[in-house]
Amino acid sequence: MNAVHDPFTHPASRLALEVFRLNGALISAGDTLVAPLGLTSARWQVLGAIAEAGGALPTAGIARNMGLTRQSVQRVVDDLAARGLVCFATNPHHKRAKLVQLTAAGTQAFAAASARWAPLADLLLARIGPAAAEAAATTLHQLRTTLSEAGAGSGDPT
Numbered sequence: 001m002n003a004v005h006d007p008f009t010h011p012a013s014r015l016a017l018e019v020f021r022l023n024g025a026l027i028s029a030g031d032t033l034v035a036p037l038g039l040t041s042a043r044w045q046v047l048g049a050i051a052e053a054g055g056a057l058p059t060a061g062i063a064r065n066m067g068l069t070r071q072s073v074q075r076v077v078d079d080l081a082a083r084g085l086v087c088f089a090t091n092p093h094h095k096r097a098k099l100v101q102l103t104a105a106g107t108q109a110f111a112a113a114s115a116r117w118a119p120l121a122d123l124l125l126a127r128i129g130p131a132a133a134e135a136a137a138t139t140l141h142q143l144r145t146t147l148s149e150a151g152a153g154s155g156d157p158t
Helices: 011-037 041-053 059-066 070-082 104-128 130-149
Strands: 056-058 086-089 099-102
Touching: 011 041, 011 104, 041 056, 041 059, 041 070, 041 086, 041 099, 041 104, 056 059, 059 070, 070 086, 099 104, 104 130
Parallel strands: none
Antiparallel strands: 056 099, 086 099
16 A cells, blocks of 8 residues: 555554554553552553563563663653662673562552552443453554564664
């Protein structure tokens, strides 16, 4: 397809716009959900990325998994460390890139955020159904992979 497409009617563009809007809505909802815990969506996302990895990751690994820049994740990691929610460990594979780990307080904060998210997650699932949720997740994963393979979604440009 070499034709010029209307960015508001091309199906892929419409999908991208909805994803951008959904991202904004998720960040807003997340901020509201976790504010009573002293968290923001960004802090919650980083805690989640570390928890999902099952232990410890360097900041660049967290950024790569989240599709964000290392610098933006580093700011959040530093903030979480100042709050006692993460700590740093020696990385046997890289002298300068410390591993970021959840502290006990970080594990508790992530669990509390997850508990606050669960009712909203259940509401979303009730509205669209498990099959549609799985299909959407699969489609979004395929799109992210395609962007990465095309060099358009490489995450951290540094």
